Amino acid sequence: xxxxxxxxxxxxxxxxxxxxxxxxxxxxxxxxxxxxxxxxxxxxxxxxxxxxxxxxxxxxxxxxxxxxxxxxxxxxxxxxxxxxxxxxxxxxxxxxxxxxxxxxxxxxxxxxxxxxxxxxxxxxxxxxxxxxxxxxxxxxxxxxxxxxxxxxxxxxxxxxxxxxxxxxxxxxxxxxxxxxxxxxxxxxxxxxxxxxxxxxxxxxxxxxxxxxxxxxxxxxxxxxxxxxxxxxxxxxxxxxxx
Amino acid sequence: xxxxxxxxxxxxxxxxxxxxxxxxxxxxxxxxxxxxxxxxxxxxxxxxxxxxxxxxxxxxxxxxxxxxxxxxxxxxxxxxxxxxxxxxxxxxxxxxxxxxxxxxxxxxxxxxxxxxxxxxxxxxxxxxxxxxxxxxxxxxxxxxxxxxxxxxxxxxxxxxxxxxxxxxxxxxxxxxxxxxxxxxxxxxxxxxxxxxxxxxxxxxxxxxxxxxxxxxxxxxxxxxxxxxxxxxxxxxxxxxxx
Numbered sequence: 001x002x003x004x005x006x007x008x009x010x011x012x013x014x015x016x017x018x019x020x021x022x023x024x025x026x027x028x029x030x031x032x033x034x035x036x037x038x039x040x041x042x043x044x045x046x047x048x049x050x051x052x053x054x055x056x057x058x059x060x061x062x063x064x065x066x067x068x069x070x071x072x073x074x075x076x077x078x079x080x081x082x083x084x085x086x087x088x089x090x091x092x093x094x095x096x097x098x099x100x101x102x103x104x105x106x107x108x109x110x111x112x113x114x115x116x117x118x119x120x121x122x123x124x125x126x127x128x129x130x131x132x133x134x135x136x137x138x139x140x141x142x143x144x145x146x147x148x149x150x151x152x153x154x155x156x157x158x159x160x161x162x163x164x165x166x167x168x169x170x171x172x173x174x175x176x177x178x179x180x181x182x183x184x185x186x187x188x189x190x191x192x193x194x195x196x197x198x199x200x201x202x203x204x205x206x207x208x209x210x211x212x213x214x215x216x217x218x219x220x221x222x223x224x225x226x227x228x229x230x231x232x233x234x235x236x237x238x239x240x241x242x
Numbered sequence: 243x244x245x246x247x248x249x250x251x252x253x254x255x256x257x258x259x260x261x262x263x264x265x266x267x268x269x270x271x272x273x274x275x276x277x278x279x280x281x282x283x284x285x286x287x288x289x290x291x292x293x294x295x296x297x298x299x300x301x302x303x304x305x306x307x308x309x310x311x312x313x314x315x316x317x318x319x320x321x322x323x324x325x326x327x328x329x330x331x332x333x334x335x336x337x338x339x340x341x342x343x344x345x346x347x348x349x350x351x352x353x354x355x356x357x358x359x360x361x362x363x364x365x366x367x368x369x370x371x372x373x374x375x376x377x378x379x380x381x382x383x384x385x386x387x388x389x390x391x392x393x394x395x396x397x398x399x400x401x402x403x404x405x406x407x408x409x410x411x412x413x414x415x416x417x418x419x420x421x422x423x424x425x426x427x428x429x430x431x432x433x434x435x436x437x438x439x440x441x442x443x444x445x446x447x448x449x450x451x452x453x454x455x456x457x458x459x460x461x462x463x464x465x466x467x468x469x470x471x472x473x474x475x476x477x478x479x480x481x482x483x484x
Contacts, residue, residue: 242323
């Protein structure tokens, strides 16, 4: 019996119609499906593939042992997560060694700020692993704004809202086009940094890009708004255009 | 008769299997297909959809009147291109007003450094225009390297090789993860800037990402190499990883 393959399948921004033809085929033929989720939640990745994966597929939810309960700066954070990823890896490798192909659901693009990379780096020297790239959440977000994000020689900078305020402000100031991800509870800090960089008035807030509940608004029209972690802020570049 | 729609359809990095389900459906049902190309060439976008679009589809090649014959800094460059985009727009609007839907082929993602945006901004207040996002060329490139491009709080910077050397070097120095596009004849300048930023040894050169002739190599192993304009250079971030 030959060893199975772990497929890290990018699901894209959320609309199943925007998945790749390859992802669609792998999902509809899947016999083993693994996905990350917060304990006690259905999981956004799993929800995106509702009605796509066969009823007969064996599902393996991988529940994060911690999300925001331990600060990132606490050494225990990395210890706990590292043990978690090692457990997930053991399970997936066990299945593959029994000959099973496993589809791991990845929101967005697997190699772009995705959790799958923590499995990938542990598995890639042990068993076959393939990565199916996808439309990023930020592509979904800038498309939703109805305006191109980069023109000509614009420099695009992608920042995480988890960075400290000074770093955010400095890098926002340098950027032509700008994407900020991981917003959620970081939104007030991100607002202050955008103001300091002179880009606040031009910033758009996109929630649930490409999904039925998608919203697009100027950030300045969303004062005081509570927004999900996976919201995205976009500032469009203004480069050369004939 | 109702006005038709212009669809700006992102084709992704080149592998038809990585097109979105929506793009695949629009292409296979297309009755009018428009695409940019250099005069006298088949055109890369058109080549990607070989065998996908119906034989009966009416094709409208839009041939750039100029690519590198006039320098970007010459005012005539913008004038010539502006007239060209206006002509293309007139033709597409004429078709749509006769009730036709038109698929415009876009390499990569239409709103990310794409030529389609020049048609989009001219058409969007006149007739219905829809944009189908796609996997970017850079996603195809970093997936081809077999390593995640961004971890944790890494800052991603996307630079065009057409920028001046000092700007390139300064922004490369600030970046955690780095993508450089529009390489081609800019490669020697890009190499010098990467060296000045201390990132030369970590840079990968990806040609024809996701296509049958894909190559991936360390840039330092490709000394003296002539590489296409659409080659991509990737430097991976080294951020937090449990």
